[in-house]
Amino acid sequence: MVHIRQRMQQHLKLDPLPELKIGECAVCPCFPKPMCGTTIQGVGDFLDLEKLCVLGRGNHGSVYKVRHGPKLAIYALKIIHQGTNDAYESHETEILSCIDSPFVVKCHGIFEPRAGEKAILMEYMDAGTLDSILRANGPFSETSLAHIASQILSGLNYLHEHNIVHLDIKPSNLLVSKDMKVKIADFGVSKFVHGIGTRAATNYHSMCQGTQAYMSPERLDSHAFGSGSVYAGDVWSLGVTLLELYVGHFPFFPADKRPSNWMELVLVVCYGEFPGFPEEASEEFRSFIKCCLEKNPSKRWTVSQLLSHPYVCLGGRLGK
Structure with a gap:
């Protein structure tokens, strides 16, 4: 860990996101x-x-x-x-x-x-955001999260199919109605992506956009994890979001702690151990979250793959 910290200090400037050609x-x-x-x-x-x-x-x-x-x-x-x-x-x-x-x-x-x-x-979504519901009612059940995951993935699938990357998926950007319909909101840092290719030159301006706590390893330290697919970052953010809603707090730190600075966040997210699950977590839920939080972006599941995951299929059936 000391070696990693020393290397990180040599790259204190935020590593930029892949440049996204805006159309x-x-x-x-x-x-x-x-x-x-x-x-x-x-x-x-x-x-x-x-x-x-x-x-x-x-x-x-x-x-x-x-x-x-x-x-x-x-x-x-x-x-x-x-x-x-x-x-x-x-x-x-x-x-x-x-x-x-x-x-x-x-x-x-x-x-x-x-x-x-x-x-x-x-x-107007009359139940607020997933973040406000979490603060008011506490952690979500696996069953409710399966239904939520199915809806968010359907929204991301639509966006990615139409060459749009969101870049800021988190509980406060997911709106909810009283009948638990969930919709993706806040496209302030989102981008259009030209063509099939999703890797390009770097752009410092793009890295500064979005919420760092929900950024994927390749966005936080592209030297170590590569630039990856721009769409893979949305999948990582979804995994962090759902795990946070399940455990009731930001999952990479204890309940009473938040990252104090960017370096601490990078060390824990990129080089720390995988967040723990409560004992009652099912194997399907554990598997789904691990598919989202694969640190290597080339091995991380895509949105279309996740839509066929057994855990998400449960959520799809609940919504019918």
């Missing part, structure tokens, strides 16, 4: 054309939206619960403050205006309320 929605010809200033739900005037409360705040914007006055319909409205950070460039509006999946949060329209801002009107 327009036209790279996915089956998508509808982006919407501009109007919505399929008839919310044509931004001023008709009444802010009710704040649902969340981030580095680049805020999310509000809003009501459309004429229809009394409830939505979520994300205001993106662009230009506050020159290094930040979001393709969220392009991605959300292109995608259509029951496992991804639906975009009803995009507005420009004032110069330098964009507002995304989205469906």
Whole structure:
């Protein structure tokens, strides 16, 4: 471990992600054309939206619960403050205006309320996020997680098939309805990926995006683990997310501890032992998580492979 720490200190600069060539929605010809200033739900005037409360705040914007006055319909409205950070460039509006999946949060329209801002009107998920449910109710059961995993994988499968990598899968970015429908949200750091190839030159700007605690080993230390497939990182993040929901805390550290700095996180995630399972964990669940948290990205299961895993098949049957 001392040798590893010394080598890490020689590479304190964050290793970058593979460069992702950003394209327009036209790279996915089956998508509808982006919407501009109007919505399929008839919310044509931004001023008709009444802010009710704040649902969340981030580095680049805020999310509000809003009501459309004429229809009394409830939505979520994300205001993106662009230009506050020159290094930040979001393709969220392009991605959300292109995608259509029951496992991804639906975009009803995009507005420009004032110069330098964009507002995304989205469906409102009335149960919050998986993170808020975990904090309110405690750890999830294996049965409920199988159903959750099936839905998230279906959403990731849709995104990956359409050349989109999410890059920030975590409990707070997974929205939930009261009937336990789960949808992927927050595409602030997501990217379009051109063509079949998923390995390319490096880009420091891309590495700074996303949540480091949920990043895969190849994103945290590409010197040791290689660049890998850009899609494999979403699978790792899913594995960390589900294991966290099962044990009730970030799984690579004890319940009362969080990583104090980037080096400690890298040492534990990349070079530490595999997180332990509670004794009651089934073999199917253990197998599924190990397939997600394979440190070698070339051996890590893909989303399409995971959809056929016995544990996920249980979740698919529960959702029918």
